[in-house]
Amino acid sequence: MDYKKLEDKAKWLRKTLFEMFVSTEQGHPGSVFSQVDILTALFYGNVIRYTPGNPGDPNRDKIIISKGHATMGLYPIFCDLEYFPEAELDQFGTPEGMLRIFGNISIPGIDATSGSLGHGPGIAAGFALIAKKEQRDQRAFVVLSEGEQYEGSVWESALFAAHHELDNLIVILDRNRKIILGDTEDLLPLDPVEKKWEAFGWKTVTVDGHSFESLMGGFSEIGKEPGKPLLIMANTVKGKGVSFMEHQPEWHYWQGVDEGQLTQARKELAL
Amino acid sequence: MSKSFQRDAFIEEIRAAAEKDSDIYFISADFGAPALDRFRDELPNQFIHSGISEQHMIDMAAGIALEGKKVYVYAMAPFISLRCLEQIKCSIALMNQPVTVLVVGVGLGYADAGPTHYTTEDIACLRTMIGAEIFSPCDDESTREIARLTYTEPSFRMIRMERHPLRTIYTGGFSSENLQSGFVELVEGTSVCLLSYGNSLHRTLEAQKELEKGGIKAGVVDVFRTAPVSHGLLAVMEKYDSVVTVEEQCLAGGFGSIILELLADNRVLKPVYRIGLEERYYFMNGGRKYLLDRFGLSVEAICEAVKQASLTQQDSLPH
Secondary structure, eight states, X not given: OOHHHHHHHHHHHHHHHHHHHHHHXXXXXXXXXXXXXXXXXXXXXXXXXXXXXXTTOTXXXXXXXXXXXXXXXXXXXXXXXXXXXXXXXXXTTSTTOSOOSXXXXXXXXXXXXXXSTTOHHHHHHXXXXXXXXXXXXXXXXXXXXXXXXXXXXXXXXXXXXXXXXXXXXXXXXXXXXXXXXXXXXXXXXXXXHHXXXXXXXXXXXXXXXXXXXHHHHHHTTTTTSTTOOEEEEEEOOTTTTSTTXXXXXXXXXXXXXXXXXHHHHHHHTOX | OXXXXXXXXXXXXXXXXXXXXXXXXXXXXXXXXXXXXXXXHHOGGGEEEOOSOHHXXXXXXXXXXXXXXXXXXXXXXXXXXXXXXXXXXXXXXXXXOOEEEEEESOBTTTTTTOTTSXXXXXXXXXXXXXXXXXXXXXXXXXXXXXXHHHHHSOOOEEEEXXXXXXXXXXTTOXXXXXXXXXXEEEEOOSSEEEEEOHHHHHHHHXXXXXXXXXXOOOEEEEOOEEXXXXXXXXXXXXXXXXXXXXXXXXXXXXXXXXXXXXXXXXXXXXXXXXXXXXXXXXXXXSHHHHHHHHTTOOHHHHHHHHHHHHHHHHHHSOO
């Protein structure tokens, strides 16, 4: 595996996304940046199966960014896959454009409208169940935020997926340890996260969400344990890539940048 | 007198369709029916038990519908309406998926259980789901025809059904042509028109008979598509001096409100009297009939409202 290629792609993705934030002064950079390496590995590490230029391919794998506020992380990738023209990226967040912070199914490649937390696993369980029933080799991927685990519906779906042996359902937990008011473990602890999922009948694997070697090792577990859905817990840093955003709960939403911060961020994100 | 369970009529219709259409999926959150036992037995691959997990059931139903399937979700009325209202909004309504939500045991159907199990506000809540049609059939015949509609023209719908069997009102059958307008003018009258649906339609018809004995000929309309209602209802209401709505719901935002909005939005001035349940939670024993009689929906209360409607109309006539 050419990790250098993945690292370059991740740099390109962060930089592109940063400029989208700057141009619109809106969005959730903390959550978007923490998942950049996950998405990069999925799409450029030969994990997710897709047909370039054909988002309507019924056989491609599905992906739901269950933490809908981070859906914009997919747009530069989808543009790169020729799901829509580059001009759409330039129109992000404008009245003329179709791309906005939260994704919806009118956008090519977006498999479920998201925004409210805790819906992704249930919808993806529906995808995975039908693929199984129809004996299609199709997987459903979900990027789940850490905070979504507070939603009871997530555990309802987890229980169901394990019972139905949905080993084609892969949830990637973007564990950046931050929610809006602070640290999860301070506010309402979620640990031991892996044990909880394992108790619900899932196979789990823990990875460094910013190491491509580690991420690819996690994805290599897909399909290794037939009959079990897979949770990949990716330990990440909220705001990863821009030093003044990293670990800062307030950068959950765009805070605005002065000239000095703009220069600094562009320098840190330079290709 | 023939009485049938609406849920069995509905599910049996869907089972027969599902035999020929493998794209039909039926999901239950641990809610049963004899007809569902047959469905589960004969079509196990098309039946899914979601667990007592209504939120997950709705999300998953949306996922299955996005795969091009016709999906039915089924549970006890309060839990498949209000408990998962946010899932209904975000996963079905926002993506406009052809999911049929079967809401069973509406109103005070679970009178022996109490207000956790009542739905006296579900119409007010569900009607705000954009793109949804809400059906509240009054018997097995109309239920069966509505069931056919759900698989011949799949769409986002809620079907409100009764817990207990109901007398068949459409003894001569229910024409599919009725589905166009969403209502049936059951009794033509003069002066006052009664609009109702579901279980309360049965009480309304009883009241109409009582009134007739006293020489008052009230009209009765079965508004089985409770939301959105047809503009065709305006022409029916125009024939009368006043309108009385009868519903087994609290009045805020319910069926009576729908009728008031229809009239107001079309600049039609018409006295409307809304009959429904008193705004409170009912913890007392006595059963459904007792509660309905005591808290606003007795046949006498309906008759009295019609009489008041007639009087008011006469008083307001120019001298």
